[in-house]
Amino acid sequence: MKMFSEFVEAEKERLADYLQQPMAELAQACSGCWGDVVALDGLLSDRLFDGGECSQLPGCELLYVVDCEGTQVSSNVMPEMVNRLVRGQHLSDRPYFSIDQEKRGRVVLSDVYISQATRRSCITAIFEVERLQEIVGFVAIDLRLSALPQEKRESELARHWMQIKGDPSVRQTLFMQERQVSRMDQQLDDVLSTIDELMVERGVFHTEIHFSSSRATLWLYDEPHQYHIHVLDEILQPSVCLGYAGQGYPQKAMVPKERVGEILKKFKLLRLADEVVYLRDASLNLVNGMVGLHFSCDGQHYMPYEAFLSAEDSFWFGEMAA
Numbered sequence: 606m607k608m609f610s611e612f613v614e615a616e617k618e619r620l621a622d623y624l625q626q627p628m629a630e631l632a633q634a635c636s637g638c639w640g641d642v643v644a645l646d647g648l649l650s651d652r653l654f655d656g657g658e659c660s661q662l663p664g665c666e667l668l669y670v671v672d673c674e675g676t677q678v679s680s681n682v683m684p685e686m687v688n689r690l691v692r693g694q695h696l697s698d699r700p701y702f703s704i705d706q707e708k709r710g711r712v713v714l715s716d717v718y719i720s721q722a723t724r725r726s727c728i729t730a731i732f733e734v735e736r737l738q739e740i741v742g743f744v745a746i747d748l749r750l751s752a753l754p755q756e757k758r759e760s761e762l763a764r765h766w767m768q769i770k771g772d773p774s775v776r777q778t779l780f781m782q783e784r785q786v787s788r789m790d791q792q793l794d795d796v797l798s799t800i801d802e803l804m805v806e807r808g809v810f811h812t813e814i815h816f817s818s819s820r821a822t823l824w825l826y827d828e829p830h831q832y833h834i835h836v837l838d839e840i841l842q843p844s845v846c847l848g849y850a851g852q853g854y855p856q857k858a859m860v861p862k863e864r865v866g867e868i869l870k871k872f873k874l875l876r877l878a879d880e881v882v883y884l885r886d887a888s889l890n891l892v893n894g895m896v897g898l899h900f901s902c903d904g905q906h907y908m909p910y911e912a913f914l915s916a917e918d919s920f921w922f923g924e925m926a927a
Contacts, residue, residue: 678692726750766912770904812888820836
């Protein structure tokens with residue numbers, strides 16, 4: 606199973622493959638007029654057509670050329686203007702101008718950054734310019750990320766255990782606090798039974814339970830872009846189920862419906878097990894199978910439901926004791 610960072614690196618490799626041919630052709634064209642600044646500027650300008658897009662490189666925001674020492678030898682050619690004042694500036698400190706030997710002949714991509722001009726995500730691609738079998742410089746292009754083709758990330762990639770430390774100041778004062786019994790705590794079994802029915806029988810696929818503030822936030826499978834907030838007086842009443850038509854269990858659910866009750870019972874255990882370190886909020890998503898936990902120490906866990914159910918009670922109590 607891929608981590609998110611692995612997916613990002615794979616996506617960069619895919620984008621490099623996509624840019625390989627047009628960048629190689631542009632570099633070859635630059636080779637033909639190397640040493641003639643006016644001709645280089647004209648070539649780069651010709652690669653832009655009306656509307657501000659590069660004919661073979663969608664999302665082009667800036668084209669320029671540097672030599673092997675990182676000195677800019679062309680103007681900045683942009684859809685709306687050509688800036689000649691930048692000729693001669695030194696860009697050797699930019700990390701993507703240091704190309705490893707194994708990447709010769711390949712597109713090299715920068716990290717994604719926020720454009721100062723548009724305040725949108727961009728990426729810079731460079732390709733070496735070769736003349737008479739010698740590397741003489743590099744052509745660089747700044748590309749608007751939203752205009753480039755990207756593959757859809759599968760939700761399965763997010764299914765790994767993450768532990769996140771919260772605010773250090775909260776941890777420092779942890780043993781100066783004590784769990785206050787909330788109204789939800791006093792009637793927790795009834796609340797969890799209602800949530801169980803809403804998730805198993807009434808189309809709720811994602812639930813966030815806020816134990817300390819006695820409320821619940823629900824997302825419906827057929828209305829995933831909206832959420833419904835219920836305070837305790839509402840979520841306590843079984844009649845809340847009348848507000849959600851019976852739809853059966855989501856077909857795409859990763860969590861078996863017989864495990865929902867087990868997960869909710871374990872939420873209760875972690876809420877009431879300790880008076881100092883205790884569960885403040887918890888979430889369950891049936892479709893991606895993820896459980897979220899937010900403790901009083903401000904620490905958070907996100908994990909697949911399988912890992913949550915298989916973790917021994919001693920694991921959590923040991924974490925609390927630490």
